[in-house]
Amino acid sequence: MEYYGTIGPACADSDTLQNMVEAGMTGIRMNLSHGSLAEHADWLELIHRAGIPELLIDLQGPELRIGRLTEPVFLKADGPLLLGAQGIPCPAALVEEAAPGQELLLDDGRLLARVDAVSGGTLHCTVLRGGLLESRKSIAAPGLEIHSPTLTAEDLQNLDMAVSCGVTGVMLPFVRGAEDLQTLRQALNQVGGEKIRIFAKIENMAGVRALPELLPLADHIVIARGDLGNAMPLWELPACQKRLAAACRQAGVPFMVVTQLLDSMCARAVPTRAEVCDIYNAVLDGASSLMLTGETAAGRCPVEAMQYLVRTARTAL
Incomplete structure (x- = not known):
């Protein structure tokens, strides 16, 4: 079982990262929508100094985001x-x-x-x-088809640095079909990243429909419930998650569950009962990895959040 956090201002210091590792964290994600690998040399140094074995980079890909603001x-x-x-x-x-x-x-x-x-x-x-x-x-934009390239210019620059930075996995947002994963694999091969794993993020209905053709091409499927929950009425999300998990189990492809696993811990030291039940059920459904995002990147209790994630998941193993 793999347990991931996300690096951000809340945990970007040696002591906090080391405490998260001691809590059971096995890998960490860097969201490159908020800055490139070149801009985060300090974070990379902290990650490697803490001895975190798995480093995932989350590309911009075809995801839609607002631009940079001078202030919120x-x-x-x-x-x-x-x-x-x-x-x-x-x-x-x-x-x-x-x-x-x-x-x-x-x-x-x-x-x-x-x-x-x-x-x-x-x-x-x-x-x-x-x-x-x-x-x-x-x-x-629910229901709207936006035509965007698989990889942005910034993505290609980050992939060019991936091997030298110790990246072990690349997360591709909003995967729409086999061509997206083939494009990413080709780009990785061109920079010597043949051993880097591909994590295909299922975040829209195109990805849900394309899952059968993604399974042979992805090293890991990511059930990314944030944007996936925007692509359908929210009450339909649990059934969709269950269907995706079952398809991955049947194909023997590892999958990750992510987004709001412990969202209340962005502000509180103790999670809700519903959140720990969610983690437990994700493991029972066969998840091979779980990831925290804002809970560790910007939350008030990054170490405690990782402790609850790992301890809850281990009770289901």
């Missing part, structure tokens, strides 16, 4: 929101494809907006569910 922006419910040329930066492909009436889920669905008009390279929206919006948070 509070979006007020029923208030206006401009995305694009005249407002908060966002991918041009989204502006080109979105039409009035399209709903946009921001930051894993924590915020919700509706497109009212499109003009001058800008989406004029109304905020339906408000809150604080921070830099580089995800955007999901």
Whole structure:
């Protein structure tokens, strides 16, 4: 069983990382949507100094995100929101494809907006569910097909450094079909990364439908419930997770469960009963790895979160 955390400001010091390793953490993820490998040489040094054997990099891939903000922006419910040329930066492909009436889920669905008009390279929206919006948070446009390349220019630069940085696995977001994984494998082979594992993130309905063709090409399937939960009514997510897990078990392909496993521990030292039951059930369903994201990257209790993750999972083994 593999247990992953995500590196971020909350755990980016030697003592905290070492305590997480002692709690049972076997690997760590670096989210490259918030900065490149070259920009995080300090984090890489900390990771290697702590003796963490597995280093996963999470590429940008075809994922949609807002751009960098000088400071967080509070979006007020029923208030206006401009995305694009005249407002908060966002991918041009989204502006080109979105039409009035399209709903946009921001930051894993924590915020919700509706497109009212499109003009001058800008989406004029109304905020339906408000809150604080921070830099580089995800955007999901349910039902909208956005045509994006498998790998961005930044992804290719990061892959070129992967071997020298000790990367052992690459996570590809929003996998849509076999071609995405073949493109990533080819890019890895070109930089000497033949031994680097591919983690295919299932985050939309295209990925769910394509799972049979992904299984022979992926070293690991990732049931990434954040954006996957935006792709369907939330109450349908548990059944979808169960179906994906069953397909992976039948094919003998390892799979990971990730997103909000211990979300309450971003602010609290003790998880909810529902969260520990979720972890336990994921292991019973056959998950070969579990990952914490914001809980360790930005939460108040990264070490305690890893302890609860590992201890709960071990009771199900």
